[in-house]
Amino acid sequence: MELTLWTYEGPPHVGAMRIASSMKDIHYVLHAPQGDTYADLLFTMIERRGQRPPVTYTTFQARDLGGDTAELVKKNIKEAVERFKPKTLLVGESCTAELIQDQPGALAKGMGFDMPIVNLELPAYSKKENWGASETFYQLTRTLLKEKVSSSDKINPLRWRELGRRPKVNILGPSLLGFRCRDDVIEIQRILSEQGIDTNVVAPLGASPDDIERLIDAEINICLYQEIAEASCDWLKRNFGMEYTNTIPIGIKNTIEFINEVHEKLDLPLTNKEELENKSKLPWYSKSVDSNYLTGKRVFIFGDGTHAIAAAKIAKEELGFEVVGLGTYSREMARQVRATAKDLNVEALITNNYLEVEDAMIKAAPELVLGTQMERHSAKRLGIPCSVISTPMHVQDVPARYSPQMGWEGANVIFDDWVHPLMMGLEEHLIDMFKHDFEFVDGHQSHLGHTATNTNNILNSEEKKGKNSKEGIIWTESGKAELTKVPFFVRGKVKTNTEKYAISRGIPEISDETLYDAKAYFS
Amino acid sequence: MSKVEFNKETGPREVFCGLTSIVWLHRRMPDAFFLVVGSRTCAHLIQSAAGVMIFAEPRFGTAILEEKDLAGLADAHEELDRVVNDLIARRPEIKTLFLVGSCPSEVIKLDLATVAEKLNKRFLGQVRFVNYSGSGIETTFTQGEDGALKALIPLMESSNEEKLLLVGTLANNVEDRFKKIFRNLGISNIESFPPRQSTELPKIGKNTKVLLTQPYLSDTVRDLKHRGCEIISAPFPLGIEGSTKWFLAAAKAFKISELKVHEIISPLINRAKLALDSHKEILKGKRLFLLPESQLEISLARFLHNECEMDLIEVGTPYLNKDLMKEEINLLPDNTKIVEGQHVEKQLDRVRESNPDLVVCGMGLANPLEAEGISTKWSIEMVFSPIHGIDQAADLAGLFSKPLKRNQILTSKTLVTH
Numbered sequence: 001m002e003l004t005l006w007t008y009e010g011p012p013h014v015g016a017m018r019i020a021s022s023m024k025d026i027h028y029v030l031h032a033p034q035g036d037t038y039a040d041l042l043f044t045m046i047e048r049r050g051q052r053p054p055v056t057y058t059t060f061q062a063r064d065l066g067g068d069t070a071e072l073v074k075k076n077i078k079e080a081v082e083r084f085k086p087k088t089l090l091v092g093e094s095c096t097a098e099l100i101q102d103q104p105g106a107l108a109k110g111m112g113f114d115m116p117i118v119n120l121e122l123p124a125y126s127k128k129e130n131w132g133a134s135e136t137f138y139q140l141t142r143t144l145l146k147e148k149v150s151s152s153d154k155i156n157p158l159r160w161r162e163l164g165r166r167p168k169v170n171i172l173g174p175s176l177l178g179f180r181c182r183d184d185v186i187e188i189q190r191i192l193s194e195q196g197i198d199t200n201v202v203a204p205l206g207a208s209p210d211d212i213e214r215l216i217d218a219e220i221n222i223c224l225y226q227e228i229a230e231a232s233c234d235w236l237k238r239n240f241g242m243e244y245t246n247t248i249p250i251g252i253k254n255t256i257e258f259i260n261e262v263h264e265k266l267d268l269p270l271t272n273k274e275e276l277e278n279k280s281k282l283p284w285y286s287k288s289v290d291s292n293y294l295t296g297k298r299v300f301i302f303g304d305g306t307h308a309i310a311a312a313k314i315a316k317e318e319l320g321f322e323v324v325g326l327g328t329y330s331r332e333m334a335r336q337v338r339a340t341a342k343d344l345n346v347e348a349l350i351t352n353n354y355l356e357v358e359d360a361m362i363k364a365a366p367e368l369v370l371g372t373q374m375e376r377h378s379a380k381r382l383g384i385p386c387s388v389i390s391t392p393m394h395v396q397d398v399p400a401r402y403s404p405q406m407g408w409e410g411a412n413v414i415f416d417d418w419v420h421p422l423m424m425g426l427e428e429h430l431i432d433m434f435k436h437d438f439e440f441v442d443g444h445q446s447h448l449g450h451t452a453t454n455t456n457n458i459l460n461s462e463e464k465k466g467k468n469s470k471e472g473i474i475w476t477e478s479g480k481a482e483l484t485k486v487p488f489f490v491r492g493k494v495k496t497n498t499e500k501y502a503i504s505r506g507i508p509e510i511s512d513e514t515l516y517d518a519k520a521y522f523s
Numbered sequence: 524m525s526k527v528e529f530n531k532e533t534g535p536r537e538v539f540c541g542l543t544s545i546v547w548l549h550r551r552m553p554d555a556f557f558l559v560v561g562s563r564t565c566a567h568l569i570q571s572a573a574g575v576m577i578f579a580e581p582r583f584g585t586a587i588l589e590e591k592d593l594a595g596l597a598d599a600h601e602e603l604d605r606v607v608n609d610l611i612a613r614r615p616e617i618k619t620l621f622l623v624g625s626c627p628s629e630v631i632k633l634d635l636a637t638v639a640e641k642l643n644k645r646f647l648g649q650v651r652f653v654n655y656s657g658s659g660i661e662t663t664f665t666q667g668e669d670g671a672l673k674a675l676i677p678l679m680e681s682s683n684e685e686k687l688l689l690v691g692t693l694a695n696n697v698e699d700r701f702k703k704i705f706r707n708l709g710i711s712n713i714e715s716f717p718p719r720q721s722t723e724l725p726k727i728g729k730n731t732k733v734l735l736t737q738p739y740l741s742d743t744v745r746d747l748k749h750r751g752c753e754i755i756s757a758p759f760p761l762g763i764e765g766s767t768k769w770f771l772a773a774a775k776a777f778k779i780s781e782l783k784v785h786e787i788i789s790p791l792i793n794r795a796k797l798a799l800d801s802h803k804e805i806l807k808g809k810r811l812f813l814l815p816e817s818q819l820e821i822s823l824a825r826f827l828h829n830e831c832e833m834d835l836i837e838v839g840t841p842y843l844n845k846d847l848m849k850e851e852i853n854l855l856p857d858n859t860k861i862v863e864g865q866h867v868e869k870q871l872d873r874v875r876e877s878n879p880d881l882v883v884c885g886m887g888l889a890n891p892l893e894a895e896g897i898s899t900k901w902s903i904e905m906v907f908s909p910i911h912g913i914d915q916a917a918d919l920a921g922l923f924s925k926p927l928k929r930n931q932i933l934t935s936k937t938l939v940t941h
Contacts, residue, residue: 004585007563034538035540056868057537059534062660062661076535126590
């Protein structure tokens, strides 16, 4: 049993809903009680979808449990098929139905429909949303393509030459309730098309079962979000020999590496290598003098595996930040996140508990947080600027404007979204110059609004948990005065370090001089 | 009783479960904590319904059942013990802990009553434990509050003191207004249930006169009756008409003359009517379809027809307690079509066929209907907004006139929707 206050991921059947809702001509009959219908609002409210998810909930009640819930399942399947006429039917159960073991998938298969039926078994008590989405997409792909396995030769990625046409690829992984998927797809298609590469199918977003059956018309697969598509890409590789890409094109370096990888896999010569660096404004914006102040900004990163790893690379190599924390809630990608963290000399945080993330954030004393909706709230409480880079997200993270994370435009969006919450370079200098002016109010930064005024939260929240206030240590007036002159975003760290130093030296009182001694000691 | 048409429907539903009511109950009683014993779905539901993360450390949480908890119930009880211990160590300010059953905990027959009993002994004098079910196989949306209140009744001491007991969660400002009006009427001993602090439960007995503020408290009413309380029969205090009759019923129970009531509330009524006029102008003659969700549908239909002159196409309700709703149903116009239960697909077919001007529905359905060109109002807003009483009648009407007004401004037919 795990105590959860807020959860990063929903249950696995919500992952299945993401696949079903992303696609056309699919219907999902979910054996579930009425309360589970809440999941519809994730799509209609957060994504502002104008269509209901294609889901029928069997809505069994306590009084049905003594009777024949299996009949109820069959009735709902029959009605759903008659009403929605799907080309493929998904059948599964949510957590409660899993316990009563009606086997809805098997029931559906015995009803004599001629459409393909995918029986989804998503263990609700051990797995979570992204796993459910991945498994659903995989089962769907497998069901629709398994008959073609033996009859098909392995796909040669170079066959486009013999066929006398441009190479074709599939873009796999984008789904509803993913982070900026809609715009990433447009950006990646644009990049590929510029390189003379056609998109065969985008799936699951916008695809129909017919499209899934045509996946094998492409030479290779672009695995855009590993959380959702890697299992399917892997199956397509094993059974049809289709190669797939490993590079996630977020950030300039990764986008260029991605383009290289696609060209290598297709044996297509890359003719515009020199141009690529100039496709996005990020490299120049990052180099321009105002960005000098970004050097060494302490950044804390937490999100799904794909976005957290990409963010760490951009932060360090493209913006010159210092990554002081990196973590993910995607246990499936823990290994990769750990590897990235190791390269950055930080310890990876793999957890599903947002309070642990908040604690790690406090300890790391970052100047910028890149996280999910949860970290936005934590950062807000701590008065630290934050940008959201990953799901779970809020309605405001589904913007009306084009704002991908991937490719050239994605890099532009990232530069703006990450840098704007910080003080601009010139502004930082001015604040530093005028901070002893009587009109200066601590936390008076135009880009932080009112949230930064509670900077003492860093200290208070630590004290509340009894992790600070080291016994016997007293701050003298001069020490306190000097501490207030330390920029707010590192004040927590400076306080902790100074106290640590004082204890190690047996100094009972911290004066301004102790503070400088500690500063020298730790630098 | 007016000639109302009653229908029943079964099928797939689009209604929240009783766990959702935790979202307002924990705000009402800030010294209480609601621990759902359920699945990741339960945690995700409350989080989504609560608009995601308004609170740093919310006063509700979920003990998520894992595979090993399903293997043996004894272990599950032990695990729950551990989770509760951790929680109380972390949140020593908790005075009452509600163990809330869910669909999975009900199906595996986790005995929360026994767990609560044991914990009560261990934490005697520090934390009180009560349990109820908010499961979607037994309760819908607002029924969760019914379960929570019913669970508190055994903790209420007996007293034969004469008092007026307002039952059902109200917004604090509305509650204060009501108390002031009742005092002006000459009723001085007034208490609320649930109280603002979970430890300050009212004492009840044969001289307690219960006046319901919400229509979804069937079980609570039954148990209060068993404790000897007198239940005052009245419509619910929504709109001018409902609130007036509600005050009158209370006054009658306390032998206060009708004249006195009118004397006190007439100025409020005049003021409210004035405020209501601008909304009525928009709502008048518009056709309304209410889908079942909050259980307030019948009272809202009565208000929107009688005071705002809307036409009622269909009034859905998750379930119907004819006894509790008697006074409301009497006020409905003849031939009102009430549909208890739901087959969401068939009901949406009827929505489309009847071409309504406004549909009251849940959040899962609102945008899809808007995309079809049908104006909507989310029913969840009714349980979060102060809508009770004469002073709030115009605000209540405003919840319905706003989407229509907006629709006019934007001339929705020209907007592309997705």
